[in-house]
Amino acid sequence: MANEHKWGMVIDIDRCTGCQACVAACQAENNIPINEEKDFLSRRAKQWIRIDRVWEGKFPNVKARFIPVLCQHCENAPCEPVCPVYATYHNNQGLNVQVYNRCVGTRYCANNCPYQVRFFNFFDPEWPGTLWNQLNPDVTIRSRGIMEKCTFCVQRIRRGERTVEGQRGERLNDQTLKEGNYMPACVNACPTDTLLFGDLNDTASQVSRRSGDRRHYKLLDRLGTDPNVVYLKKVDPYAEEEEAHA
Amino acid sequence: MHEGKVLAYKRINRDLLSGLFENQLRYWAIVMFLGLVVLVAVVAAGFMVNRGVGVTGLNRPVFWGFFITNFVFWIGISHAGVMLSAILRLSKAEWRRPATRAAEVLTIFSLMTAVLMPFIHTGRPWRLMYWVFPYDFQRGIWPDIRSPLVWDPSAVNTYLISSILFVFIALIPDLAVIRDRSSGIRRIAYSVLSLGWRGTPRQWKLQAIAGILLSALILPVFVSVHSIVSWDFGMAVSVSSWHSTIFAPYFVIGAVHSGVSGVVTVMILMRWLFRWEEYVRKEHIDALARLLIVIAIAWFYFFAMEFIFGIYGQEGDELATRTLQIFGEPWGWWFLTFIITAFFFPVPLWLFRNVRRSFLLMTITTISVNIGMWLERFLIIVPGLARKQIFTQSWHTYAPSPIEIAIVVGTFALVLMLFLLFAKVFPLIPIFDIKEGQVLKDEIKIGRRKVPAVIREE
Amino acid sequence: MKISRRNFLMLAGFSTLGAVACNFFDEREFIAQSPVQLPEDLVTGRDNWYATLCRQCPETEGLIVRVIEGRAKKIQGSPPYPTNLGGHSVRCEAGLQALYHPERINGPLIREGPRGSGVYRSIGWDEALNVLVGQTRNRPDPGGVLMVTEPLRGSLAHLVDSFTAAYGSRHAAFQPMEETPYARVVRDTLGQQTMPTFDIKNSNFLLSFGADFLSTWNAPVQFSKGYGEFRQGIGRQRGTLAQVDPRFSLTAANADLWAPINPGMEGKLALSIAQVIVSEGLADPARVGEMTRGMDPAALDAYAPDRIFQELGLPPLHHTHPVDVIRNLARDFARGGSRSLAIGGASAGAHTNGLFNLSAIFALNFLVGSVGAEGGVKFNSPPPIPELAAVHAPAATGEWRDVIGDIDGGRIRVLLFRGVNPVHDLSPDLNLRGALNRDDLFIASFSSFLDETTEMADLILPDKAPLEEWGNDVPTPGPGFEIVGMQQPVVNPLPGMNPMSFADLLLQLSRELGLASSAPLDRFVFQDVLKDHAAKLHGLNRGSVQEPTFDAFWNRLLQQGGWWDPSATATASAPTPPSYAGILNRARDPAITGPTGGNTFNLVPFQSISLSDGRGANLPWLQSTTDPLTTVAWTTWLEMNTEVANLIGLGEGDFVLVEGANGASIKAQIYHHPAVPPGVVSIPVGQGHTADLRYSKNRGWNPLAILGVPMEDETQSLAWASTRVRIVKTGETTPIPKFEGIVPAFRPNEEEAIVKVTRG
Numbered sequence A: 001m002a003n004e005h006k007w008g009m010v011i012d013i014d015r016c017t018g019c020q021a022c023v024a025a026c027q028a029e030n031n032i033p034i035n036e037e038k039d040f041l042s043r044r045a046k047q048w049i050r051i052d053r054v055w056e057g058k059f060p061n062v063k064a065r066f067i068p069v070l071c072q073h074c075e076n077a078p079c080e081p082v083c084p085v086y087a088t089y090h091n092n093q094g095l096n097v098q099v100y101n102r103c104v105g106t107r108y109c110a111n112n113c114p115y116q117v118r119f120f121n122f123f124d125p126e127w128p129g130t131l132w133n134q135l136n137p138d139v140t141i142r143s144r145g146i147m148e149k150c151t152f153c154v155q156r157i158r159r160g161e162r163t164v165e166g167q168r169g170e171r172l173n174d175q176t177l178k179e180g181n182y183m184p185a186c187v188n189a190c191p192t193d194t195l196l197f198g199d200l201n202d203t204a205s206q207v208s209r210r211s212g213d214r215r216h217y218k219l220l221d222r223l224g225t226d227p228n229v230v231y232l233k234k235v236d237p238y239a240e241e242e243e244a245h246a
Numbered sequence B: 001m002h003e004g005k006v007l008a009y010k011r012i013n014r015d016l017l018s019g020l021f022e023n024q025l026r027y028w029a030i031v032m033f034l035g036l037v038v039l040v041a042v043v044a045a046g047f048m049v050n051r052g053v054g055v056t057g058l059n060r061p062v063f064w065g066f067f068i069t070n071f072v073f074w075i076g077i078s079h080a081g082v083m084l085s086a087i088l089r090l091s092k093a094e095w096r097r098p099a100t101r102a103a104e105v106l107t108i109f110s111l112m113t114a115v116l117m118p119f120i121h122t123g124r125p126w127r128l129m130y131w132v133f134p135y136d137f138q139r140g141i142w143p144d145i146r147s148p149l150v151w152d153p154s155a156v157n158t159y160l161i162s163s164i165l166f167v168f169i170a171l172i173p174d175l176a177v178i179r180d181r182s183s184g185i186r187r188i189a190y191s192v193l194s195l196g197w198r199g200t201p202r203q204w205k206l207q208a209i210a211g212i213l214l215s216a217l218i219l220p221v222f223v224s225v226h227s228i229v230s231w232d233f234g235m236a237v238s239v240s241s242w243h244s245t246i247f248a249p250y251f252v253i254g255a256v257h258s259g260v261s262g263v264v265t266v267m268i269l270m271r272w273l274f275r276w277e278e279y280v281r282k283e284h285i286d287a288l289a290r291l292l293i294v295i296a297i298a299w300f301y302f303f304a305m306e307f308i309f310g311i312y313g314q315e316g317d318e319l320a321t322r323t324l325q326i327f328g329e330p331w332g333w334w335f336l337t338f339i340i341t342a343f344f345f346p347v348p349l350w351l352f353r354n355v356r357r358s359f360l361l362m363t364i365t366t367i368s369v370n371i372g373m374w375l376e377r378f379l380i381i382v383p384g385l386a387r388k389q390i391f392t393q394s395w396h397t398y399a400p401s402p403i404e405i406a407i408v409v410g411t412f413a414l415v416l417m418l419f420l421l422f423a424k425v426f427p428l429i430p431i432f433d434i435k436e437g438q439v440l441k442d443e444i445k446i447g448r449r450k451v452p453a454v455i456r457e458e
Numbered sequence C: 001m002k003i004s005r006r007n008f009l010m011l012a013g014f015s016t017l018g019a020v021a022c023n024f025f026d027e028r029e030f031i032a033q034s035p036v037q038l039p040e041d042l043v044t045g046r047d048n049w050y051a052t053l054c055r056q057c058p059e060t061e062g063l064i065v066r067v068i069e070g071r072a073k074k075i076q077g078s079p080p081y082p083t084n085l086g087g088h089s090v091r092c093e094a095g096l097q098a099l100y101h102p103e104r105i106n107g108p109l110i111r112e113g114p115r116g117s118g119v120y121r122s123i124g125w126d127e128a129l130n131v132l133v134g135q136t137r138n139r140p141d142p143g144g145v146l147m148v149t150e151p152l153r154g155s156l157a158h159l160v161d162s163f164t165a166a167y168g169s170r171h172a173a174f175q176p177m178e179e180t181p182y183a184r185v186v187r188d189t190l191g192q193q194t195m196p197t198f199d200i201k202n203s204n205f206l207l208s209f210g211a212d213f214l215s216t217w218n219a220p221v222q223f224s225k226g227y228g229e230f231r232q233g234i235g236r237q238r239g240t241l242a243q244v245d246p247r248f249s250l251t252a253a254n255a256d257l258w259a260p261i262n263p264g265m266e267g268k269l270a271l272s273i274a275q276v277i278v279s280e281g282l283a284d285p286a287r288v289g290e291m292t293r294g295m296d297p298a299a300l301d302a303y304a305p306d307r308i309f310q311e312l313g314l315p316p317l318h319h320t321h322p323v324d325v326i327r328n329l330a331r332d333f334a335r336g337g338s339r340s341l342a343i344g345g346a347s348a349g350a351h352t353n354g355l356f357n358l359s360a361i362f363a364l365n366f367l368v369g370s371v372g373a374e375g376g377v378k379f380n381s382p383p384p385i386p387e388l389a390a391v392h393a394p395a396a397t398g399e400w401r402d403v404i405g406d407i408d409g410g411r412i413r414v415l416l417f418r419g420v421n422p423v424h425d426l427s428p429d430l431n432l433r434g435a436l437n438r439d440d441l442f443i444a445s446f447s448s449f450l451d452e453t454t455e456m457a458d459l460i461l462p463d464k465a466p467l468e469e470w471g472n473d474v475p476t477p478g479p480g481f482e483i484v485g486m487q488q489p490v491v492n493p494l495p496g497m498n499p500m501s502f503a504d505l506l507l508q509l510s511r512e513l514g515l516a517s518s519a520p521l522d523r524f525v526f527q528d529v530l531k532d533h534a535a536k537l538h539g540l541n542r543g544s545v546q547e548p549t550f551d552a553f554w555n556r557l558l559q560q561g562g563w564w565d566p567s568a569t570a571t572a573s574a575p576t577p578p579s580y581a582g583i584l585n586r587a588r589d590p591a592i593t594g595p596t597g598g599n600t601f602n603l604v605p606f607q608s609i610s611l612s613d614g615r616g617a618n619l620p621w622l623q624s625t626t627d628p629l630t631t632v633a634w635t636t637w638l639e640m641n642t643e644v645a646n647l648i649g650l651g652e653g654d655f656v657l658v659e660g661a662n663g664a665s666i667k668a669q670i671y672h673h674p675a676v677p678p679g680v681v682s683i684p685v686g687q688g689h690t691a692d693l694r695y696s697k698n699r700g701w702n703p704l705a706i707l708g709v710p711m712e713d714e715t716q717s718l719a720w721a722s723t724r725v726r727i728v729k730t731g732e733t734t735p736i737p738k739f740e741g742i743v744p745a746f747r748p749n750e751e752e753a754i755v756k757v758t759r760g
């Protein structure tokens, strides 16, 4: 179709405080199992969106930098062609979709995702006792042996579509779904408005306007993965000074 | 070169078929022991399937570990069969005769074992149905042919089938020999298997042509299999130390290095186990050792190139991986062990004739090569993943769990056990081939010395 | 086949083997799954979103909660709610787990075994109420009844106060790490009855002393909303944030300039900044004149940067001498004028000289004229109706000492605990646990979990979870105008769950005690009280909800999650600026107590972004939330400078004993932190629970237990940042549970950096 959506995100690192609200929101929305202590010790904790903290410099001029990293929904995704069973594929709206039912658990895609945002279910998930009640019925529970990752909250996009359909009493074509009818959980939670989500093909959308900011860049651009997530650089008045003295 | 005694056909039959018709305590004790080790591995694998892949030491980012290392290793070992049989047969190298079958059988069993590894690796083997057997035709979803993981089974299965055919063609005359010496159900089975072999000239001719044809056809497959296995890594753009164009030849030659060493080890083991002193002789091992020197040096060249290419680019994450591989804790120590055992210990020793002709030293050096080559694969796979990209916060390490160790050890026992069980049913040294060698063998006089020679009708 | 014995044994063997083999597999595994059920095709049920309030921390934010088929599924910030504007914190989501926690107490319990043994028997509500009424009815000394709650606001505070007044009992509000000095500065220096907010959104230069306002201090979500705009709001220059903090807090990590100074010296640094501003003539002379009334302005010169920089312990920053660092801070701050904002709190106020520190810090706002100005300190008006005006200030630690004395002396006979856990949170030196061990003391707890305090109770009357409850709140600090948030039940308790709302219970108790003669105690349920108050709001006929009938008003009120009137901003006249004479009078150094000698460090405890003061330690989502800086979860870690730790031979994951001022010690696990000042260590509070709850029992340690009871000189509040500790190696070591890998994550190189940085 000529005017398909192209879902994308703009992340302004200068706003991000590292507060983890997005991480918790994603955990809740997407039925991500509780990260137990043993999951941290064996390094299998799952955070579809994670806040990478990178140190820089030495005390007292030391800095911590935060960068939210989630699936970049690469247009040219390295994770896709290596999957032998099409369990991960690209849809025509710019989403890298993960089909849990087809995944056979080779973990090749995880190796070939340069952003390290794919998470494997090493064990069956567990929600003790009545905690089951909190699970989101829109999102499948992934059993063990299955790869998972950020979906751009596709269930919310679909729900947005249906809501608009319901209001209008007609089937939607792809242009009628507009900003505000959908919002991923992480974007919703972020108290500093670091994360923006929307349709990159819609020139009026916030994301397409902000993605042209002079501070924009993409993660690991040299690999040619062509992510649909655009970052806006951190601003640091002391940055160059440090370099000059280094 | 051909120093062995000329033996009577009867004796050859008796010696080479001893495994089939005699029950040795030593043999069964070893088989039982290996069976036990395999059983432990089966229980370990069952436990893993039951609980989840979490019982391994795998993590994020090291999603591949012992199992894939072992997969590549056994694919590597499988390269010896064709290397020896096909090339040597085509080039009519006379000393090949006792080695070919053992090598081919090693190919088959190591391939089968290798194929097991991805099944175990995924933790839920039945789900592989989608992948290997895309049964769900109705919905029109087929495996993605862009994935190296689809090339893999294609190449490996082709290789496996052609290797089985290859062994079978060469077995037919021997099967007939066994058929003639057995009775009851056994006789029926061998009759079926020997396809009515009567040893007529036409049959001999067809058999010889089939053998040579298969040798020629299988060679490209042999090159392709490990090339394709190497592309599992080479195609991974995101793992900088894997994403290398040199991987295909590097892996193929590495496979030959470990495969031929494996064959030598196994031949010496057979010699000891079945008392085949007359058949597996010093000159055979000597010849293989010389071949190994050439292979090892070629392999070392690629190995060095891989590092030079890696370092030449001066890319941060690749350098980090290389640093980890060579100097990191604990990989540095394993790296040192690897280059010593795979190259610097065995190769200089092989330069000495006495070493090449010592069964003990050859056993030690060839086992050493395979220790090294196992580590080589491990050191490619794990540090590469542990330092995948510049996301330094995600850098991690990996240590295998007892489950993984048990399964990997089990695969060694499995190959050996299958090998020994094969020897119980089929002759591990091609009887007809040895006899053919005897026919062609004579002693000629050069000056005052009698020199063994081979007469050929060209 | 003939069944011979041999065959039979063989078959038996095979089937046994088969049975054993099959046992490895789970039946579910063989169910074929649809290979084409893409996530996009999922067909889903209908959902409803209800507006309510977040009760996961003392601040309340507006929420919308997604409910499907009677189960709450997702908590989200309410976009129109003025304080959080749709955002929320990491703690907020865990409200679902407080609701569906498998260990929630499902009905009233009465103690069977000895006190503290945790042996209880289930009883019905009638019996439970009888016990409670029996303990309170016809008491000769209603003053011997003490109710301890968290600091309440809104209608519930009104209800509790009315009950206390009618019955004649006592009430005290408890909050761990209470900030009485800050409350006092708000009253005395800023001249306000309600908490002010800070207009970070419009501020240009933000100078924060110890206040970790992006993490847990005061109203982090409200401030974060402003912070995002402050950094990159469209159509404004980028704001600059400087954080003065002895610890590398999350706010320090986000600051453009982090000034690590010796703990407790914040006030002196503020005076030094004031000295530069005054001596260099950077501020309005009239204002300077007003603030230096009754003194010689030269008296400030004792705090000139070059005189005190050594005392402050400020190292050179970005290759600038500390004296110039202070001068630059002062000049930048003054340049921002009324859009410069100085805030202080948390560790800056938690010293023996805390009140001085905070007074000196907030005085800076007067100097540049940012008090009450746009981009400065923004005042909140009192609530729109007087019934909502009650605000419980948490009692200071000094008052708790007296209360515990009363309990111990038998002057308090009935104790009612609601929403607090003082047995865990108060210093063990005050020995509340010991005081509770009196036979003639009756203790009731309204907690829905068996925490340390509840374990001491005779009677447990489990309250409803916040998502099942009615309520309202006047958020403190508010957004700068009048606001009342509404809390409504979004779900009913699960089947088998039989809690009772604390407020409803209090109304019932009032009826039983014969106190129900006037509003609000004469109402039957709490919802009626809320409706009464809503009716008054309705009568104002202004604000965000205006409807002709009350029913329509009530519905819209609940739908919208509250009422607010952005035009009703604070009307109070500008407060008189404080005089520097008074502040200088107060000036003093902090008294830091604790062991001296080798391996001693200043301990700066902090509230982590996940557990905050520890109230949610039993919720697995909070336990598993990684600390943003260390990425540690599930344990108590000790942040120590990497180089110092290497020097004294402490590896990451090593357990150490931390010996505190009172001779007590706790354990903690070392985290190698490149950004902690060498003389400081910090430990998060919130762990160290002993109550029998699976996610928190015997997990980590509580640093509040080793502080002793140092108190701020004037307000008697806990000076929790003024303890020195000795670190002793134990030899034990295990890996520390953290999200980051095993390699310290430093930025590898310029071109390839994943976090790209641009200058200015």
Ligand SMILES: Nc1nc2c(c(=O)[nH]1)N[C@H]1C(S)=C(S)[C@@H](COP(=O)(O)OP(=O)(O)OC[C@H]3O[C@@H](n4cnc5c(=O)[nH]c(N)nc54)[C@H](O)[C@@H]3O)O[C@H]1N2
Residues within 6 Å of the ligand: A101, A140, A141, C028, C031, C032, C033, C034
């Ligand atoms: N309103 C309404 N109700 C109906 C019907 C209707 O027409 N209208 N139809 C009825 C009929 S006919 C049916 S069959 C039922 C179907 O009702 P359900 O059985 O509830 O069917 P699904 O929702 O399709 O699947 C249930 C869950 O199984 C998961 N799943 C998929 N494959 C596997 C697997 O291999 N293993 C495991 N463990 N889980 C898997 C899916 O992700 C999903 O979460 O609904 C009935 N209810």
Ligand SMILES: Nc1nc2c(c(=O)[nH]1)N[C@H]1C(S)=C(S)[C@@H](COP(=O)(O)OP(=O)(O)OC[C@H]3O[C@@H](n4cnc5c(=O)[nH]c(N)nc54)[C@H](O)[C@@H]3O)O[C@H]1N2
Residues within 6 Å of the ligand: none
């Ligand atoms: N996309 C999608 N496709 C699905 C499924 C899915 O989950 N998603 N689920 C699959 C499953 S599990 C099932 S069972 C099938 C169901 O597929 P169908 O059997 O097609 O079920 P219905 O859509 O419920 O349609 C049944 C028809 O019977 C009519 N009907 C109702 N009552 C009666 C009666 O008393 N007599 C007669 N003669 N007609 C009656 C209804 O009006 C309706 O037209 O769909 C399958 N296909």
Ligand code: SF4
Residues within 6 Å of the ligand: A070, A071, A072, A073, A074, A077, A078, A079, A080, A096, A112, A113, A114, A115, A116, A117, A118, A149, A225
């Ligand atoms: S970020 Fe990783 S998982 Fe996501 S599309 Fe790109 S390669 Fe695939």
Ligand code: SF4
Residues within 6 Å of the ligand: A082, A083, A084, A085, A086, A087, A088, A102, A103, A104, A105, A106, A107, A108, A109, A110, A146, A147
């Ligand atoms: S783990 Fe699953 S999604 Fe990833 S490559 Fe393997 S089958 Fe495909």
Ligand code: SF4
Residues within 6 Å of the ligand: A025, A026, A027, A029, A030, A048, A049, A070, A149, A150, A151, A152, A153, A184, A185, A186, A187
């Ligand atoms: S877009 Fe949705 S799935 Fe992706 S990180 Fe955000 S909340 Fe998680």
Ligand code: SF4
Residues within 6 Å of the ligand: A015, A016, A017, A018, A019, A020, A021, A022, A023, A051, A068, A189, A190, A191, A192, A193, A194, A195
């Ligand atoms: S919620 Fe926003 S500010 Fe907080 S860590 Fe996530 S992106 Fe950063």
Ligand code: SF4
Residues within 6 Å of the ligand: C054, C055, C056, C057, C058, C059, C060, C061, C087, C088, C089, C090, C091, C092, C220, C221
């Ligand atoms: S800061 Fe407190 S009130 Fe606000 S959303 Fe977080 S937990 Fe809820």
